[in-house]
Amino acid sequence: MVFLIGLSRKKEDATRTQSLPVSIVICAHDEEQNLHELVPQLLAQDYPEFEIVVIDDRSNDSTFDWLLEETKKDHRLRMVHVNRTPPHVNGKKYGITLGIKAAKYEWILLTDADCRPQSNQWLNTVSSQFSESTNFVLGTSPYLKVPGLLNFFIRFETLLTAIQYFSFALLGNPYMGVGRNMAYRKSMFLDKKGFNNYLNVTGGDDDLFVNQHATGKNTQVIMGHDSLVFSIPKTTWSSFFRQKIRHLSVGKLYKFKHRFLLGLFTLTWMLTWFVGIPLLFVPELTYLIAGILVFRIVLLTILANYASKKLGHRFEAWIVPLLDFIYAFYYLVTGLTALVSKKVRWKN
Incomplete structure (x- = not known):
């Protein structure tokens, strides 16, 4: 009942009155094939001013070469190349940090290379929640539907997670978000020293950062068809299990x-x-x-x-x-x- 009450508090998103510039940041490791699909979809977003910053995180495939060529074709696409990471620093957090520092705009919108926006109105939907008092905008990222019991369960588990963190946020107590569909301010990220408190932890670049700094007053959520970013699901129980262990392992670092x-x-x-x-x-x-x-x-x-x-x-x-x-x-x-x-x- 608590979750039903929480979700019912979300009203229709306000009509967008301004289109603030957005930097989409993606950290990618050996993701050339996924980037082939994702980048054109992002460039096709119906939005006046944005850029795409892709961090090539020590890839072993042809990600660097492909991105280098693509950046010559469209000025909105930029690349940050990472050759190595400092000792005891998680690679993804380091890459995202470099991408955010390189971003030109105040609003940072995060997603992953294996994600696909549901519509070309994604940026418009996210930006509809930007305001002077907002530091975080939380979205959801369901998994694509494919045959099999595993896929049913993955989508069910993802739905339950979204119900929980959206309900908590709408009830004034945000505790996490997903890095596949989340926006926050660059200035806030830098002022809070980013992921400095847990640089050596695998994971937490999304939920721990929200857990530490999001409040009921500075957090908004987005819902509806145009807000969705779909992800490619795991296809084996073992790979899904490893993924969830990584996600859940940071939960012990949440606030009490x-x-x-x-x-x-x-x-x-x-x-x-x-x-x-x-x-x-x-x-x-x-x-x-x-x-x-x-x-x-x-x-x-x-x-x-x-x-x-x-x-x-x-x-x-x-x-x-x-x-x-x-x-x-x-x-x-x-x-x-x-x-x-x-x-x-x-x-x-």
Whole structure:
């Protein structure tokens, strides 16, 4: 119910009254093929003034050569080349920092090479939330739909994550964002010394930065079809598992209040199944527990359907009960693994 209340507080985005210049920053490692698709889509954005800054982070493919040629064709595309990173500094954070410092404009819009904007109005949608009091604009980045149970689960897990951080932000307590679709001010990034407090941590260039500096007063969110940036999903359970371990491993660095609230949410989700199912076999409680479980599944299905439409993409509500059950086991395994993991990587 809390999430439904939070999402319902988001009204229609205000009509854009100004088009402030935007620097789109992308850190790429061996992403030549993805950049072939992404860069033309970004250059086709219907927006008066923007640039694209691509950081070639020690790529082993032909990313550098391709970007060098493309930058000659359109002045809006620029490249920052990284040959090496300083010791004990995470490569992606270092690359993003160089890209932001090289950016010409105040507003920085982040995405990844394997992302695709849903429409040529993406920049317009993001900029509609720019104001003097705003430092952060948070968007979502669902995964493309392909056949298979893994893809259903990836999209379900991503939807739940978006529901959580959007609801918290709309209720005045932002705690994270995704670097595939997020904007913030360059001056604020430099004033706060960027990622200085966790340069050696893999991950956190998006959620930890928001967790440290976003407030209810300086943060806006964007929803709807034109705000979406789709990502290419993992195709194996093992690669998805490694990705989520990397994402979840930084959660232990969140502010205490956010760790507590998120931990409480996860704990109650798991207890619903791990305690609820055994209680079904207690004769005196069978009908009561069954009723609670059915009510919970119905409520979750309604939430998933409402939230996906609100965010701008429909999710198949009929499979929510199965994914709900799988999610409890998924979080038990990934949560514990992320908690004890000491070494995770972005890329080689």
